[in-house]
Amino acid sequence: MRFTAEVKVMLKDGISDPQGQTIERALPALGYTGVGEVRVGKRIELKLDAEDADDARAKVEDLCDRLLANTVIESFEVEIS
């Protein structure tokens, strides 16, 4: 069966995120106040063949571990549909 996976890769808590900080700093000048805790990560979509949703999840998590995320600095979440 063909599944769609959505992978979110974000920097781990405690790892500073200069991209998020830069956006946060730019916001007041654009007239946005009250916005904070901006974090920037990646979103990866893909389609894959798998037996069932669990199999698909297992495959994608393995792919994340090995390739899509660098677990030294990043954490990931997988959604299958």
Added chain:
Amino acid sequence: MRFTAEVKVMLKDGISDPQGQTIERALPALGYTGVGEVRVGKRIELKLDAEDADDARAKVEDLCDRLLANTVIESFEVEIS
């Protein structure tokens, strides 16, 4: 009230995605077959003050238009929680 927003920014359909294509081409060598349609985008998390969920959404969508997405080539989706 304080809301959490999750923003997904992806390249528009029809705009080529060299990153996604390159990853896709590399996968068979890693032993992954049956994976396709890989697309890479951004995911941004932030917190903001707003009247209510609608207000929060409106604010974040405006922010996407102006800063977070490059609407020439990217489309975005906003989720508020």
Added chain:
Amino acid sequence: MISTLHRELGLTDGELEQIVDRLGREPTHTELAMFSVMWSEHCSYKSSRNHLKNLPTEGDRILVGPGEGAGIIEVVPGVAVAWKIESHNHPSFVEPFNGAATGIGGIVRDILSMGARPIALLDSLRFGSPDDPKTRLLIDGVVHGISSYGNSIGVPTVGGEMVFEDCYAENPLVNVACLGVIEHKQMNGRGEGDGNAAILFGSSTGRDGIGGASVLASAEFDEDSLDKRPSVQVGDPFTEKLLIEASLELIRSDLVVGFQDLGAGGISCPTCEMTSKAGTGIDVELESIHLREPGMEPFEVMISESQERMLAVVEPSRVDEVIAVCSKWGLEARVIGRITDSGNVRVLSDGEVIVDVPAAALAEEGPVYDRPYERPSWIDEVQASAPGVEAPGDLKTAFLELLGSPRIASKRWAWSQYDHMIFLGTIEGPGSDAAVIRLPGRDEAVAITTDGNGRYCYLDPYEGARLAVAEAARNVACTGARPVAVTNCLNFGNPEKPGVMWQFAEAVRGIGDACAVLGTPVTGGNVSFYNETNGRAIYPTPVIGTLGILDDASAAVPMSFTSDGDDVILLGTTGVDLGGSEFATVINDSVGGSPPTLDIDAERALIETLVELAPLVTSAHDPSDGGLAVSIAESAVAGGVGVRIDEDADLEPHVALFSETPSRAVVTCTPASTEAVVQVARKHGTPARRIGSTGGDKLIFATFEVALCDARERYETGLTKRLSATMA
């Protein structure tokens, strides 16, 4: 059936008639689309050709002149370089990052198409005021796009320009020049040989950039241009890098008869140009083209401007080897057609002929317009208006303000984002008058620069263009190199307006006159018209890219003061030239009067002097924007060495300091060499006068002094201060 479609594609009724006449029938949709791109201003030079043909194009060292992907210049027998400039103005305004990135990609493929390895890039940029937040985003996007693409493909960006002027606010100019070195064999892009295969290699073909040539690059901007955005192309530098390596390997292994890059006009362009040049034809099998998206219309396939693609013509027996080389580099390569002797470009879809057009009709027989031109009356008013030459209240304040003005201040913010060192050839990099690039594995170097002054050209396009040619040649000569060839990028407004056309004609005349005297023939270039938004045109802006040759890279002359106790010598004479100057604009807020008048013979003598002086001097730098004072400060800051200068007592102090008289250079030498330097100058009829000496930690002028560290602070932070406000 066709009705007004041709107009939407940018073809006039007359042009349609011409097509129908030539074909003897109505064109098909796909044919019409192909004509629309090949006959667009961008591809056909229909408004400019009549003027460009008067440019001098021949010289001893010119192996290939205009008309090919790039000019080819002989450095020493057996060693040649390719040199060319291109504009990517409109795409960079629509999408700064990708527009600039794909601009780099395009010029690099032009160089590659000649069989040369790209080894250096220059970026010549013009924007509106850096105080405008929108402009700041644009600048950031363009510089980031160049950096990301150029660095990734491993070609150093070694110099350029960055100019700010309100007229570019809605029409930024992004011109990029590329230098290549022929590694193995020069290619000619000819589609020879009945029965040979045409192989398309590189990226797949998608809907990106459809109509780019005729809609994006050749029509004025207006409110609905925002809707044209989806045709933006995204650059893929990784594939470009593979394309470079694969193409060079194909040449090295002698596997291709000819090849050409796909740029504006997509696949329509090489199919008709390569065959037209060779007097052959081609049959293209539409279905064999590797598509990125389903459901593309034939016309979309034929004019798609998907990036990073090349077309090779290959003998049938070598096809497998060519495909093997491409796949080694991870590139898709497919035979998409065959060379024929029909003289026609034919496209077959599902066995049906959907295009059958003489190759020459598309490639060479496009319309040529003798557009009417007329000197606009406002020129008189502008020239008669106040040139803003009054003395400033305080010389030191004016000096510091000039030094920190965005146009003069260091562009380190931009060039530190560019890899400018790869290939171990950057002997003089960004920050000097011209970049000096040692050819890989050799002693010889070439010096390259781009220069243009839109303000001068606005005041007087003929003089302004001559001044640009002179400045570029002088910048090259300052390094000790002899200027030998010119490429040019002509950025103008709407050529259908007689005033704009007059500016264009005058500028081309000026370039031709100056190049003829300086012995720097024009080897190619690019014309970008329609740089107008809502009827307002940019300053006429010819950008001149000059290339010079230096036999020994290690003899290159730096622009920085290198040691204490050197004599400072001014070559040339300072006159009262403040019209259109940086001083008049920044300090007196005035753009009027006339630009300096160039004495081209004095310029030629100065260049000869500089070339001969190279072994005698420790530094050389020409006064340009901001005049002598700024030039002295730049050399002092670059070398970290102070200086004492005695101004010309015959001139008002602010004139002596800030006048932009051309044909001058400041050189330094040890006192023991001063006499010899003066002798050489005298021999060439160039005035030479000792005006001071280096040393210390101050800049000391007759009327004021500044600590070197204060000058550095102004110069190094002037641009970033203006840019930093909200740069994300």
Added chain:
Amino acid sequence: MTSLATPRVGVVLFPGSNCEQDCVRSFRALGAETEMIWHGEKSLPDVDLVVLPGGFAHGDYLRTGALARFSPIMTAVEEHAAGGGLVLGICNGFQILCEAGLLPGALRKNVGLKFICAWAELRVENADTAFTRRAQPGQVLKVPINHFEGNWYVDDETRERMVANGQIVLRYTANPNGSLEDAAGITNDGGNVLGMMPHPERACEALLGSEDGAVILGSVLDTLGLSSATSGVR
């Protein structure tokens, strides 16, 4: 392994590498023999040092080094390193070594979020390595940097251990990118794998602005010369 006195340097060429020729030229100028190794090979030729050069392997798409670490040659590079063979990763090569787990940590985007091409000063913190033996302890080298992702990170525990072991071999005198420990170059536990963001191969000629890079490249060659002279201990 080789008994030849001339050290043999293998430079791996990944698709998208772009500093491989510069590495070859600089190592040759210092007297090494060089060989280019295509990333698709499964085994290494007879070389004493493996260099992973700078560039943008696989376009640096997804993350720098993320795809390159899966190139077939990397298994052989890992074996070479595991056997004590010398490996030098420069810039993108450093990033690939981290991704491959041959060096600790990861390289993040520069804090300034800009690509930086500039001269940098590196202090040699440990002159007692295979890669720095020509340097004096504390010597400052002028070598250019050229990267967007040079901001090295490692967890605290590893970091303390590395500092104690002298694995932070080169430090920036003025941190340009946010790198922890001001690290510009680090080694693995065994000291036979060095990753550095600056480009020593660009600084081996006075005409280009500095010859200090030759201290690093020459140190490796000295090490190899010594080891081949003393019967090829690797």
